[in-house]
Amino acid sequence: SPQGESGKVSNGKVYKWRMVTHQIPGTSRYDGTILPFVEAVKEASGGRLIIEPYGADNLFPSTDTFDSVKDGVVEMAAIYTGFWTGKDPIFALGGGTMPGDPIQGFAEHYYRSDKLEPLISKVYEKHGIKNLGSFDYAPEEILLSATPIRSIDDFKGKNIRAAGIASIYYGKLGASAISLSPPEIYTGLQLGTVDAAEYNDFLVNKELGLHEVTKYVIEPALHVGPSSDKELIVNPKAWESLPDDLKAIVMTARDEARYNSAVAYGVENQKAKQEWLDSGVEIIQLPDADVEEMRKVAFDLLLEYKNEGAASEEYINAYAEVLYDLGYVEDAKKLGYTR
Amino acid sequence: MILEYAPIIMFLLLFLLLFLGVPIAFSLSFTGLVFAYFLWGIQSTSLLTSAVWGVMNNFTLIAIPLFIFMSILLEKSNIIADLYETVYKWSGGLRGGLAIATILVGAIIGAISGVVAAGVIGLGLIALPQMLKYKYQENLSLGAVMAGGTLGQLIPPSLNMVVYGAITGVSVTSLFAGGLGTGVFLAGLFIVYILVRSLLQKDLAPALEKEKRATWEEKFKSLKSIILPMVLIFVVLGAIFTGTATPTEGAAVGVLGTIIISLVTKRLSFKGFQDSLTATLKMSGMVGWILAGAACFSSVFSGVGGNRLVADMAQAAPGGKWGILVFSLVFIIILGMFLETMALIMLAAPIISPLIADAGFDPLWWGIIFMVVLQLAYLTPPFGFAIFYLKSAVGNKIPIEKIYKATIPFIILQLIAAIVFIVFPDLALWLPGLLKK
Amino acid sequence: MRRILEVIDKISYWSGKIVSFLIIPLTLVICYSIVMRKFFSKAPDWGFEVPIFLFGIGIMVAGAEVLRVNEHISVDVIPRLLSAKAQVALKIFSASIIIIVCLFMAGQGYKLALSSTLINEHSSHQSSFNPPIWWYKWFIPLSAVLVLLQAIRHLVDEILVLLGKETENK
Ligand code: NA
Numbered sequence: 046s047p048q049g050e051s052g053k054v055s056n057g058k059v060y061k062w063r064m065v066t067h068q069i070p071g072t073s074r075y076d077g078t079i080l081p082f083v084e085a086v087k088e089a090s091g092g093r094l095i096i097e098p099y100g101a102d103n104l105f106p107s108t109d110t111f112d113s114v115k116d117g118v119v120e121m122a123a124i125y126t127g128f129w130t131g132k133d134p135i136f137a138l139g140g141g142t143m144p145g146d147p148i149q150g151f152a153e154h155y156y157r158s159d160k161l162e163p164l165i166s167k168v169y170e171k172h173g174i175k176n177l178g179s180f181d182y183a184p185e186e187i188l189l190s191a192t193p194i195r196s197i198d199d200f201k202g203k204n205i206r207a208a209g210i211a212s213i214y215y216g217k218l219g220a221s222a223i224s225l226s227p228p229e230i231y232t233g234l235q236l237g238t239v240d241a242a243e244y245n246d247f248l249v250n251k252e253l254g255l256h257e258v259t260k261y262v263i264e265p266a267l268h269v270g271p272s273s274d275k276e277l278i279v280n281p282k283a284w285e286s287l288p289d290d291l292k293a294i295v296m297t298a299r300d301e302a303r304y305n306s307a308v309a310y311g312v313e314n315q316k317a318k319q320e321w322l323d324s325g326v327e328i329i330q331l332p333d334a335d336v337e338e339m340r341k342v343a344f345d346l347l348l349e350y351k352n353e354g355a356a357s358e359e360y361i362n363a364y365a366e367v368l369y370d371l372g373y374v375e376d377a378k379k380l381g382y383t384r
Numbered sequence: 385m386i387l388e389y390a391p392i393i394m395f396l397l398l399f400l401l402l403f404l405g406v407p408i409a410f411s412l413s414f415t416g417l418v419f420a421y422f423l424w425g426i427q428s429t430s431l432l433t434s435a436v437w438g439v440m441n442n443f444t445l446i447a448i449p450l451f452i453f454m455s456i457l458l459e460k461s462n463i464i465a466d467l468y469e470t471v472y473k474w475s476g477g478l479r480g481g482l483a484i485a486t487i488l489v490g491a492i493i494g495a496i497s498g499v500v501a502a503g504v505i506g507l508g509l510i511a512l513p514q515m516l517k518y519k520y521q522e523n524l525s526l527g528a529v530m531a532g533g534t535l536g537q538l539i540p541p542s543l544n545m546v547v548y549g550a551i552t553g554v555s556v557t558s559l560f561a562g563g564l565g566t567g568v569f570l571a572g573l574f575i576v577y578i579l580v581r582s583l584l585q586k587d588l589a590p591a592l593e594k595e596k597r598a599t600w601e602e603k604f605k606s607l608k609s610i611i612l613p614m615v616l617i618f619v620v621l622g623a624i625f626t627g628t629a630t631p632t633e634g635a636a637v638g639v640l641g642t643i644i645i646s647l648v649t650k651r652l653s654f655k656g657f658q659d660s661l662t663a664t665l666k667m668s669g670m671v672g673w674i675l676a677g678a679a680c681f682s683s684v685f686s687g688v689g690g691n692r693l694v695a696d697m698a699q700a701a702p703g704g705k706w707g708i709l710v711f712s713l714v715f716i717i718i719l720g721m722f723l724e725t726m727a728l729i730m731l732a733a734p735i736i737s738p739l740i741a742d743a744g745f746d747p748l749w750w751g752i753i754f755m756v757v758l759q760l761a762y763l764t765p766p767f768g769f770a771i772f773y774l775k776s777a778v779g780n781k782i783p784i785e786k787i788y789k790a791t792i793p794f795i796i797l798q799l800i801a802a803i804v805f806i807v808f809p810d811l812a813l814w815l816p817g818l819l820k821k
Numbered sequence: 822m823r824r825i826l827e828v829i830d831k832i833s834y835w836s837g838k839i840v841s842f843l844i845i846p847l848t849l850v851i852c853y854s855i856v857m858r859k860f861f862s863k864a865p866d867w868g869f870e871v872p873i874f875l876f877g878i879g880i881m882v883a884g885a886e887v888l889r890v891n892e893h894i895s896v897d898v899i900p901r902l903l904s905a906k907a908q909v910a911l912k913i914f915s916a917s918i919i920i921i922v923c924l925f926m927a928g929q930g931y932k933l934a935l936s937s938t939l940i941n942e943h944s945s946h947q948s949s950f951n952p953p954i955w956w957y958k959w960f961i962p963l964s965a966v967l968v969l970l971q972a973i974r975h976l977v978d979e980i981l982v983l984l985g986k987e988t989e990n991k
């Protein structure tokens with residue numbers, strides 16, 4: 046039988062785990078990675094590790110996942126790190142949601158998430174949770190609008206639905222940030238309660254029907270770059286109880302999910318974008334000069350986050366280094382990177 | 385082995401507790417707790433606090449206390465009493481006029497909010513006493529309140545439909561259009577039923593006696609009392625449809641409007657205002673604890689594999705394509721007895737809707753049928769949220785078995801409607817189709 | 822004994838009375854947010870969470886007062902067919918179920934609120950307001966304890982009735 050590094054031998058025992066996610070069954074972000082992941086684990090382990098997945102709010106509200114994994118109510122979760130901003134300020138940055146982010150595509154994002162993972166894992170560990178790293182990829186969110194926004198000045202006085210750091214960012218641009226729960230975005234845009242809304246990418250937003258109530262998509266998306274839709278986190282005790290070969294199988298299946306997501310979300314998102322255009326939505330490109338100015342506002346905001354504590358400062362410095370590695374030298378310098 | 389049937393055993397335990405008279409909120413949470421504890425250990429009993437926390441953080445539910453408050457204020461300030469008196473005068477020799485007005489008011493509340501608790505409790509507070517005052521038969525009055533109060537489930541805006549759309553990929557606009565069409569159809573069906581029955585049965589929903597009927601002069605004079613309610617409806621609906629307020633916020637506009645109207649017309653005493661606060665709190669607290677219990681129950685229900693059991697049963701259903709359809713309908717009605725709507729959609733739609741689509745049915749049509757049947761589930765005894773909400777509005781004045789009995793004709797009407805939409809899909813789809821052109 | 826029971830009733834009554842006023846600020850806060858957003862494009866960043874707090878505190882704390890006046894809805898069709906003594910027995914059963922539920926809710930709620938307090942937890946709603954929420958979590962064990970007390974009060978009442986020590990005074 047297989048033997049792991051620590052010498053713990055697989056004993057043929059069948060492990061039954063429960064795993065929650067904030068995504069809804071039937072949507073691409075669930076069917077595209079969660080199901081293949083649990084299937085891959087089951088197959089590779091010869092049925093010795095069975096993971097039962099539970100969709101959004103099925104077992105408990107998604108935002109209660111943190112405590113539930115910590116306390117062992119469920120063994121595992123694949124969930125968005127941005128939900129835990131209230132638990133620790135670094136999680137606000139940890140989802141990879143950086144205003145002004147110049148990073149593009151999954152290759153660059155995976156490079157970043159691998160580089161920054163140890164910093165996030167350390168914070169998770171502090172709170173009694175084991176982080177297995179980024180689970181999958183989320184293309185950049187888009188800014189949906191019912192009215193044309195053609196310049197940085199057009200943001201002033203607009204009511205924009207936003208969440209997390211982005212809501213502070215829009216405030217800096219002179220807009221008014223509005224909190225709406227995801228199901229309310231549809232009627233919010235339809236009836237004009239908000240002028241614009243940021244939420245997910247072309248693919249996911251289309252599943253929510255948001256193309257039906259959107260007239261313009263404003264590009265580039267400066268409020269948030271590509272990110273991890275989910276982090277794979279486990280209960281430390283449950284994780285340690287697994288034989289090493291099963292641990293390896295989980296990690297391999299996670300890698301496969303990441304690979305799957307690059308296609309299932311990344312490529313499908315590109316296809317979905319065409320469908321938005323076909324349904325009559327106009328894509329507005331902001332002028333270069335304005336984009337530069339907006340990026341400066343975003344970076345100033347990130348620099349403010351450095352004051353949130355040593356962990357946040359370390360995180361932004363590491364992020365700046367990633368930007369440098371990827372060739373965004375000027376941007377790295379603006380964030381204080383020196384070599 | 386026993387685990388496979390855990391979902392069924394859960395239902396049995398819940399039933400037992402209910403029939404022994406344990407309050408619904410605690411029957412639900414206790415059943416959830418017991419199963420969480422014995423299947424997964426003591427740490428999993430935190431599912432109860434998670435459920436409570438979920439209710440405490442749900443912005444949409446804020447509409448519940450606001451609607452209840454508005455309804456109580458409307459009732460205490462006699463604004464609605466005047467409205468019904470006017471309707472009564474104008475309906476003259478026509479029997480059933482007030483019950484029809486109740487259905488229409490229900491549809492209007494439905495256009496403001498999709499929260500059924502708001503609709504049913506609201507009508508229970510404002511419409512029911514009026515119908516009873518004018519000697520309408522209790523059974524019909526209770527039924528009209530529950531049927532009218534649940535219309536918000538179908539009539540847009542509806543968060544339920546947005547979530548359903550995300551799960552199944554069906555267009556939300558089309559669902560809204562389908563919901564509007566079927567909602568109006570149902571309201572029409574209720575009205576026809578009320579008209580026919582009142583016509584056949586003299587004392588069911590009596591009209592004013594001939595000699596007491598209002599003259600044209602009196603009729604026109606009475607019209608001034610519909611001004612205030614009309615202004616109120618206009619302001620609230622206007623705030624929502626101009627995008628000034630979200631549907632949830634619209635309820636707050638209604639409360640403020642009612643308070644202002646009551647103050648200006650000096651219809652509300654300070655004592656009356658204070659009593660309204662207390663009554664509002666009690667009813668919303670009751671609903672809040674039930675919702676938390678329902679969330680606890682449904683989370684454990686999905687945790688013990690309720691969805692898997694259902695998927696297996698659906699696939700094993702005999703009768704091919706129509707077998708799957710019938711099974712799915714029965715399933716929604718049964719689950720609808722125990723679970724709150726949103727939980728039910730999250731649980732059932734991902735399993736059932738793909739099966740139906742694979743069987744060759746139109747996904748949009750099925751989405752609309754799904755919503756129609758969900759509404760039916762609110763009314764079906766012994767466990768129907770509309771029943772409990774109405775019971776909370778009437779207090780000890782009316783025993784629950786009378787409310788049970790009152791649902792029967794309206795259950796039949798809703799079943800008829802569902803069958804009509806199934807047999808003539810065009811009826812459910814014409815409005816969405818119109819929109820596409 | 823009677824004294825203690827009356828004190829419990831008073832606690833339920835007054836806790837309910839106090840939170841019943843929250844509906845007023847709830848209404849005003851929402852209306853204020855609407856006006857600021859629509860006419861001034863300056864929606865207050867607290868406009869989302871503050872209504873949630875007002876609502877959540879109200880409905881949860883209300884539980885005890887609802888129980889005091891016996892307004893937690895139940896299906897009492899069968900109990901009403903039974904003898905007076907059997908009815909009392911069922912009431913004792915009901916109160917015990919409520920006590921068990923509230924014991925778990927208080928215990929787990931305490932754990933939850935405590936760990937939240939220790940990390941000075943802030944909101945999970947991702948608003949720019951991002952208020953602390955650890956204090957809000959304490960309303961879970963608090964409401965549970967209030968309902969628990971009231972349920973114990975009912976239980977003692979019914980047991981006294983069953984023992985024939987007192988007649989029901991409701
Ligand atoms: Na509605």
Ligand code: NA
Nearest residue numbers: 721761764768
């Ligand atoms: Na039902």
